[in-house]
Amino acid sequence: MTPWALALTTGLALAVLQQQLLLRHPPRLLGIEAADTSSGPGTLDLRFSRPMDQASVAAASRLTPTSEHQWLGDGNRQRLLLAPGVRVERPLQVAVGGRDQRGLALAPRTWLWDPRPRIVAVVSVANGEQLQLRDHDGRxxxxxxxxxxxxxLEPLGDGSGVALVSADGQGRQRVWRVDLRQRNLAPRSTGLAAPRIAPPTGLSDEPLVFAYLSSNRRGDLLVQESREASGQGHTELHRRDGSTVSLDLRASGPVLLVPQGGAMVVPEVEGLSLMGMAGPAGGRQMLPGSRDLSSFCPVGGRALLVQHRPDFTRALEIVEPGQAPRTLWVGPQALVASACERNGSRVWALTIEGLGQPRLTLLALDRTGKRLGQRELTGWELEPGTGLELDPSRNQLLLTLRPMAVGGRRTQAMPALVDATSxxxxxxxxxxxxxxxxxxx
Known part of the structure; x- marks a missing residue:
């Protein structure tokens, strides 16, 4: 055998030996992360070094405290979904086990996972207002x-920080970003930790007349602003990777980024326009009529709209991909806020009617518009400019309420948590x- 042939044969033998050793090596968990889009209280995506037997993963893995869940996926990617209706009141322990498709066992590992959101708020303090964070322990x-x-105030959709607009005593505004690092998923040996907060970073170089903010789950931030010096409107997209892009938009109101990313909803005189991040040059879809975008659903590209009708009534509509808007509620009351669960299986709407002592009412509806519940928030009014948001991990809604003024005396607003079922x-x-x-x- 020639030296060249000997070297080739030796190399092939080593490659075969290495392959056999790898095949005998037990599978490993290469990555675990919380999914940015969840259809329930929480979702984890797991990536393994080998294609796994899903039944064995489901049988060998454990959640503590015990919570109803299911495993989806195939091959080396698996997904853990908490079942709708599960309420997470404290961090979960996730013990991951199972075997690969060749029968080799995974070395068990245990992670701590907390899918609960925190509250960020603009808090009234002496001499002004301050951005504050409420942790799970209430501090x-x-x-x-x-x-x-x-x-x-605009929390970034990926949880990496908060954007805000500040105003001085003369009404001049500036845009800021406060980055933070959360640790809501970690090996049990490391443990979870409170968020680390960075100093504010200015995003506007000169005073502004006004600014609107919107973010998506990728962590992109859209800033619409009018600069004091020129008075001209300007729109910029601050991407999660740190780059900034100027957008040529003609909007009749605040532009909202679609949560899943890659698109935005632009209000125009003719109606609502859905377009890509390149702006009108990339094409658009128009929904004509007098409508306002109220809120997005977490998954499935669905959204809730408020339609203003010629008879001065309002309608709450759900719009789904490829379908005309479907009416869920009609009434003479003003629709001031809404929230949506998953793909629209449950919807909440906040209405107001009356003058002097307006009545605030919270409605719960299913996807057909059937009324599931109703509560009059007697003695309360919604803080102007605020909305209604759902925490699916604890099945609760967040809104900002102010006690109704008595005798012209102005009162302070407070955060309010509402059980989404009762x-x-x-x-x-x-x-x-x-x-x-x-x-x-």
Whole structure:
């Protein structure tokens, strides 16, 4: 055998030996992360070094405390989904086990996972307002300095931070970003940790007349602004990777990024327009009529719209991909906020009617518009400019309520938590301008 042939034969033999050793090596868990789009209280995506036997993974893995769940996927990618209706009141222990498709056992590993969002709020303090974070233990932490006013708050959709608009005593505004690092999923040996908060970073170089903010689950931030010096409107997209792109948009109101990313909803005189991130040049889909976008559903590209009808009534509609809007509710009341579960299986709407002492009512509807529940929030009014948001991990809604003024005396608003099934109300004793959920990051 020639030296060249000997070397080739030796190399092939080593490759075969290495392959056999790898095949005998037990599978490993290469990655685990919370899914950015969940159809329920929480979802984990797991990636293994080998194609796994799903039945063995489901049988050998454990959740503590015990919670109803299911495993989906095939090959080396598996997905753990908490079942609808599960309420997460404390962090879960996730013990991952199972065998690969050749019967080799995975070395068990245990992770701590907390899918619960935190509350971020603009809190009224002495000499102004401050951005604060409420952790799961009920303690509040400052996330920046005290500004005279913080009229707009926008948590980033991937949980990596918060954007806000501050205003000085002369009404001049600036846009800021506060980055933070959450640790809501970690090996049990490492443990979870409170978020680490970075100092605010300015995103506007000169004073603004106004600014609107929107974010998606990728962590992109859209900033619509009008600069004080020129008075001209300007729109910028601050991507999660740190790059910034100027967009040529003609909008008649605030532009909202689609949660799943890659698109935005632009209000125009003719109606609502859905277009890609390149703007009108990339094409658009138009929904004509007098409609406002109220809120997005978590999955499936669905959204809730408020239609203003010629007879001065309003309608709450759900729009689904490839279908015309479907009416869920019609009435003479003003629709001031809404929230949506999963693909629209449950919907909540906040209505107001009357003058002087307006009546605030919370409705719960199913996907056909059937009324599941109703609660009058007697003695309360919604803080102007705030909305309604769902925490699916604890099946609760968040809104900002102000006690109805008596004798012209102005009162302080507070965060309010509402059980999404019973509609029972629980108030948090904190004077705020607005409160929002910050998703786990």
């Amino acid at each position: 509040w932490r400052a996330m920046g300095p005290i500004w005279p006013s913080i009229p707009i 509609l029972e109300l629980r108030l948090l004793d904190r004077p705020v301008r607005q409160a929002r959920w910050l998703v786990p990051g």
